[in-house]
Amino acid sequence: MKPENLLVRPRPTQKCTTGCPVLDRCLGGGIPCRSVTEIVAESGCGKTQLCLQLLLSAQLPPSHGGLSASSLYLHSEFPFPSRRLHQLSRARPFDPRHDHDPLEYIFVHPLHSADHLLDAMPKMESFVENFKSQFPIRLIVIDSIAALFRSEFDNNPLDLKRRSSMFFKISGKLKLLAEKFDLAVVVTNQVVDLVAPNEGINGLRIGNLGCLDSSGRRVCAALGLAWANCVNSRLFLSRDKEIVSTVNGARDECGCELMHCRTRRKLHLLFAPHIPDTSCEFVITREGISGVCI
Amino acid sequence: MEVGRLPISAALKGKLVSAGYTSLSLLSSLSPSHLARGAQTAWDMLHEEELLTRITTSSVDIDNILGGGISCRDVTEIGGVPGIGKTQLGIQLAVNVQLPIHCGGLGGKAIYIDTEGSFMVERVLQIAEACSNDMSATNTVSQDVHAGKVGMQPRDFLENILYFRVCSYTEQIALINYLDKFISEHRDVKIVIIDSITFHFRQDFDMALRTRLLGGMALKLMKLAKKFCLAVVLLNQVTTKYAEGSFQLTLALGDSWSHACTNRIILYWNGNERYAYIDKSPSLRSASAPYAVTAKGIRNSVSNCKRIKLM
Numbered sequence: 280m281k282p283e284n285l286l287v288r289p290r291p292t293q294k295c296t297t298g299c300p301v302l303d304r305c306l307g308g309g310i311p312c313r314s315v316t317e318i319v320a321e322s323g324c325g326k327t328q329l330c331l332q333l334l335l336s337a338q339l340p341p342s343h344g345g346l347s348a349s350s351l352y353l354h355s356e357f358p359f360p361s362r363r364l365h366q367l368s369r370a371r372p373f374d375p376r377h378d379h380d381p382l383e384y385i386f387v388h389p390l391h392s393a394d395h396l397l398d399a400m401p402k403m404e405s406f407v408e409n410f411k412s413q414f415p416i417r418l419i420v421i422d423s424i425a426a427l428f429r430s431e432f433d434n435n436p437l438d439l440k441r442r443s444s445m446f447f448k449i450s451g452k453l454k455l456l457a458e459k460f461d462l463a464v465v466v467t468n469q470v471v472d473l474v475a476p477n478e479g480i481n482g483l484r485i486g487n488l489g490c491l492d493s494s495g496r497r498v499c500a501a502l503g504l505a506w507a508n509c510v511n512s513r514l515f516l517s518r519d520k521e522i523v524s525t526v527n528g529a530r531d532e533c534g535c536e537l538m539h540c541r542t543r544r545k546l547h548l549l550f551a552p553h554i555p556d557t558s559c560e561f562v563i564t565r566e567g568i569s570g571v572c573i
Numbered sequence: 574m575e576v577g578r579l580p581i582s583a584a585l586k587g588k589l590v591s592a593g594y595t596s597l598s599l600l601s602s603l604s605p606s607h608l609a610r611g612a613q614t615a616w617d618m619l620h621e622e623e624l625l626t627r628i629t630t631s632s633v634d635i636d637n638i639l640g641g642g643i644s645c646r647d648v649t650e651i652g653g654v655p656g657i658g659k660t661q662l663g664i665q666l667a668v669n670v671q672l673p674i675h676c677g678g679l680g681g682k683a684i685y686i687d688t689e690g691s692f693m694v695e696r697v698l699q700i701a702e703a704c705s706n707d708m709s710a711t712n713t714v715s716q717d718v719h720a721g722k723v724g725m726q727p728r729d730f731l732e733n734i735l736y737f738r739v740c741s742y743t744e745q746i747a748l749i750n751y752l753d754k755f756i757s758e759h760r761d762v763k764i765v766i767i768d769s770i771t772f773h774f775r776q777d778f779d780m781a782l783r784t785r786l787l788g789g790m791a792l793k794l795m796k797l798a799k800k801f802c803l804a805v806v807l808l809n810q811v812t813t814k815y816a817e818g819s820f821q822l823t824l825a826l827g828d829s830w831s832h833a834c835t836n837r838i839i840l841y842w843n844g845n846e847r848y849a850y851i852d853k854s855p856s857l858r859s860a861s862a863p864y865a866v867t868a869k870g871i872r873n874s875v876s877n878c879k880r881i882k883l884m
Binding site for chain 2: 283285287307484486487549553555
């Protein structure tokens, strides 16, 4: 390794479309390559939906915003959502070529723990390097990173320090892969309830939103400040019930007014090196996730 | 009598002619103080020397608490939570160092060492374009056009940033060791930015080894700053430590690292505003100033209740 070889000509960053032009506009074109993008949300907000959608849109040619690429999907939640993936692949016309089966270009691998992920990295590297195809691997998704750290670590300083070290090791390797093979890396994370204050010089506010709210809870991303330092960009998906109207003054058995509610879903950009503070609304349908212009 | 035939030095002749005095008759009616109108006082000379060693951050408020800008011959550490604007400030400085001296730069090049993959060309071009537009808006353009120089375009700013991508701690150390040789061959480099100095050192490390490696790096960087009279800016992450009964934010890499830098700036959130705080400096007093990250880059905050707080 020669230090003079570390001098490189900075290249523009290729992006992978999310499959929706409204979301792409919010994200500055899509998910960037050579970068680790994190999607933070509570369960049921659409993290996995968005990931599955990316596995399919990555296969699109660059003229349609894709990477003409295969993807690697590492999942720590079981079972793998294959039925939904089938449904999404049929709903969108992903390739005009009739003999292109999108599922052939998605590689799935289960993960059981953080150590398992670390052990799998060298295998992943040689897999990506030696994968000869018209659709090289250009997208790696880890869904979710939080689940890998749930059980093994206790809440004492020593374990937390050990856990932190693992974050940096994992992130270091993911970023190396991303840089070496010009890949987009997407990692999903969960939320926990916020207890600490997040104001002032000792505050733990991270990103453009003063506070993150979802389903009426005040939350923050899991895995703490250490992991937040390991990702390049962080997106937050939120979900809230919004009252639309009353049902003609009708009441239920307890005497409470009945309401028409709808679920409002939003995507927020918490931090990214290339995009300002933005957010947009989206819906989840049979066809997938679509941004909504208000 | 022509000035050219006066028994004075060629330099003096040149100065007189360029000021418009081509013959003795034009000079005879002037007093000495009138002729010396363009001379400098010692105060002006000191101020000019200060300008030669400072790089603007593009936020007047931050420049003010820094005594004019980021200083050369010093190692400045800048730390803060993710998303507060460390990389944005790093890129702004890499662009600003290229500006001419009267615009707050040093007319030099930048070395940008990226250890995390946060450097995005599209963002650099966006910031450079804003800089280029701001320069055209001032009336200095006419002077440059006279001198045959074309205004700097965003692509030119990008060309003058020498970009290194580092993916492991061994690469980082090898590169820092190599910088002396590299900068000797690229004397127009006036700033070295490392984004971030920390990332590759937070994996599991034998602590004694890490302290030794970091100490060696710090020493080399300080020597570079002094030897080549350039600014060294190290972007750092934050971590929490338990002190005095509560959790506090502190810069990563431990207490022994805190001696490595001359100046230390902490970026933090206060309400919905971003603030920069001078945590350590041999010559500046502790103060904090608000700033904003805009599409154009780092700028002054436009909040109407902002104030610079002296500690």
